[in-house]
Amino acid sequence: MYSFNLAVLISGSGSNLQAIIDAVENGIIKTAKVALVVSSREGVFGLERAKKHSIPATVINNKSTAKLLGELKKHKIDGIVLAGYLSILPPNVVKAFENKIINVHPALLPMFGGKGFYGLKVHEAVLASGVKYSGATVHMVDCGVDTGAVLIRGVVCVLDDDTAESLQKRVLEVEHKIIVHAVRALSGGYIADYINKPPVLRSTSDKEGIHNYADGLKKLSEALVSADSEGI
Ligand code: GRF
Numbered sequence: 001m002y003s004f005n006l007a008v009l010i011s012g013s014g015s016n017l018q019a020i021i022d023a024v025e026n027g028i029i030k031t032a033k034v035a036l037v038v039s040s041r042e043g044v045f046g047l048e049r050a051k052k053h054s055i056p057a058t059v060i061n062n063k064s065t066a067k068l069l070g071e072l073k074k075h076k077i078d079g080i081v082l083a084g085y086l087s088i089l090p091p092n093v094v095k096a097f098e099n100k101i102i103n104v105h106p107a108l109l110p111m112f113g114g115k116g117f118y119g120l121k122v123h124e125a126v127l128a129s130g131v132k133y134s135g136a137t138v139h140m141v142d143c144g145v146d147t148g149a150v151l152i153r154g155v156v157c158v159l160d161d162d163t164a165e166s167l168q169k170r171v172l173e174v175e176h177k178i179i180v181h182a183v184r185a186l187s188g189g190y191i192a193d194y195i196n197k198p199p200v201l202r203s204t205s206d207k208e209g210i211h212n213y214a215d216g217l218k219k220l221s222e223a224l225v226s227a228d229s230e231g232i
Pocket of ligand 1: 013
């Protein structure tokens, strides 16, 4: 039976919210249910999704900390998912739910994360950098921006003809998968396993390519660490 009440915080379309709702309804998530949806914006499609599934939903701007804490208490919330939530959670909310808040970020953290990396900007930065792989990360939320412990990543190939929009679309599909795994781990009581050894989902069959890429990164970081700081 459901034991874990989730609040899902959104700012837009709520496709990650939908992935969680579907996984609960299909029995893929057995230990949690969505008990509350909070949007930072009026009129977004995510609110319609909540309504369709008879889930209590409300709009709260991120400055109304007391209102947010009040709603979380009223709905007996055990954990929070930030799913496309474009506001920064106030520190006292983060502290009240320490180690119980997760966020989905559309890149492979710790790269392409932090202040200013949101929405299409993330994918534009990924393309401009020339990296061959991108993906999504679910991480624990602390008081920083995208700095909490990584829980799970999903990898996609960056294609030669990718635009920020096409990459965003493929990354979003991966987000929908990893967020479900992370919710299961959080509500099922095995999140510590994810923190100790974050799993990686791979939507690409290019195992050798990923291996070579990771090997190249390792060599680069070794070279950087041992570089002569007087050299330039
Ligand atoms: C997703 O890429 C999420 O990672 C980002 O906002 C996007 C919107 O997601 N933070 P959703 O459809 O509202 O769940």
